[in-house]
Amino acid sequence: MQMILIAIGANLPGRDGAMPIETCRAVVPLLCEIPGLHFIALSQWYRSAPLPQSGQADYCNGVIRLRGEMPPEALLLRLHAIEEDFGRERSVPNAPRALDLDIIDLNGIVRTEHPPILPHPRAHQRAFVLLPLLEVAPAWRHPSLNLSVTTLLAELPPQKIRPWDAPAE
Numbered sequence: 001m002q003m004i005l006i007a008i009g010a011n012l013p014g015r016d017g018a019m020p021i022e023t024c025r026a027v028v029p030l031l032c033e034i035p036g037l038h039f040i041a042l043s044q045w046y047r048s049a050p051l052p053q054s055g056q057a058d059y060c061n062g063v064i065r066l067r068g069e070m071p072p073e074a075l076l077l078r079l080h081a082i083e084e085d086f087g088r089e090r091s092v093p094n095a096p097r098a099l100d101l102d103i104i105d106l107n108g109i110v111r112t113e114h115p116p117i118l119p120h121p122r123a124h125q126r127a128f129v130l131l132p133l134l135e136v137a138p139a140w141r142h143p144s145l146n147l148s149v150t151t152l153l154a155e156l157p158p159q160k161i162r163p164w165d166a167p168a169e
Helices: 020-032 072-085 127-136 149-155
Strands: 004-010 037-042 046-048 059-068 100-106 161-163
Touching (some): 004 127, 020 072, 037 127, 046 127, 059 127, 072 100, 127 149
Antiparallel strands (some): 004 059, 004 100, 046 059, 046 161
16 A cells, blocks of 8 residues: 655744744645655644753644655655755754654555665654554554554653644643
């Protein structure tokens, strides 16, 4: 079954000063316009603490589900170009960012060499990926671990995440 899962995240204002939630919402139509890909579903937006913990601002996170065929390298290049258009600057790992687009799964392909690594090597450790992924692909199984998204979520240590508009705890 064709299933492309892309995680969307941001915790810095965009190049135009847009807040992270506005950036995340604005990128969705651009992802839907990638030739050969078709929109299936979009999760709600979540507010999550940065991982690893740091003094950074909270992130806005969600997952989009698409279907179609595209070589992994071509999709990664397209996502990097979109990130750059929104003001993403690549510096150090886990740095704050105006936009982050990660390929979580690309039609079940497993790749351990050459970017992109598939499935995303840390997706199964992150509630900010798995919780929105559960909304758009509840039957998804991790392609290399062969574990369901619900099992992966149940095995996570506690992580700070809540719907974007939910009041702070």
